Structure formats: structure tokens, C-alpha cells
Amino acid sequence: MTNVARLPGAFEQYWDWQSHAACREADSGLFFHPPGERNPAHDDRDAAAKAVCARCPVRVACLDHALRTREPYGVWGGLSEEERAAALRVRRRGLAARSRIAA
Template identity: 45%
Template sequence: MRGSLGHDREWHLQARCRGLPSAVFFTDDHHRGRRRVDHENNAKRICASCPVLSRCLEYALDAQEPYGIWGGMAPRERAALVHVNRGGRSSA
């Protein structure tokens, strides 16, 4: 169930990113173009083998994380996912 923001963070103890510098998963404003893509792809490679990938993505979507790679997705990818999911829901 969603909505457990901040309450169930035990999944983070099993994350592949645990102990790595946060800079691996967050780009600064100076990263543009190929440099940004390479930086993001490096983070995504770490995420790809993470045992809690889906839980991390769920957290990022719940928290509406605007920055960084979470659950193997960049902010623009998460925004697109939310947009697609909202587009398929009924308002009733």
C-alpha cells in the first residue's frame, strides 16, 4: 500500500546504494548533455542489480522526489511514468 512515506525505510538497509556517496545518484546543475546521461547511466547500472529496486521506486513516486536516480529512474522518467499512470485512471 502506498502512503507509508518515511515509515517503512527498512528496505533501504538492503539497497545497493547504501554506503555510496549521494553524488553518484544526484547530478549537479552543471551536468548537461552526454555528461548527464553518462552520470545517470552509471547510477542506473548500480540500481539494476538492487534487491529493493521496486520499493525504492515506490518511495520516490510517493515522495514525489524531484531529484536524483531512485528506483533506477531519473526524475523525468518518473514524471513520465506518473503521467502515463494518471492518464489510464478513471476519475470515479
């Protein structure tokens, strides 16, 4: 479980969402795959982590944090590492297209 009591007070508003996360009561190992995990074991663990995310009241804030900080590991906001990387690629393409149109 994440202990947010040690987070800096001035930035508490940026981290407060974590205190409401459904994953606080779950084993963090569910969200981060062990070295060498492959195929069905990987897929089953990801699915279980995403099931926790699906019922989480702060899923959007969690995903936003993971995308903004380019979180490289684990399931965050219901998306795996690969899914977040794809979302960022789509976002970059959209920004590039908008900048070309504005120019």
C-alpha cells in the same frame, strides 16, 4: 551512506528497505546531478547510477517510494527525474480513464 538508525521506530517498516539498498555503499553524488551538468556527463552519470539500481534487491520499493513522495531529484529505483515524471503522467491518465469508465 544513509544512516537509518535515527528514523522513528513506529515507521521503521516504511524505511527498512533502505538498509538493503545497493546504493548504500555508493557515493550519493552518483545519483544526484550537480548544477549545470549537461549532455554526455549527465548521461554517463545517470547510466552509472542506473547500473547500481539494476543490481539492487530493493529497486521496486525504492521506485515506489520515489513515486509516492514525488521525489523531485535524482535517480531512484532506476528512473531519473524525467522518467518518474513521465511514469506519473501515465499513471494519472490511467486513473482518469478508469474513473470516466466507472462513472
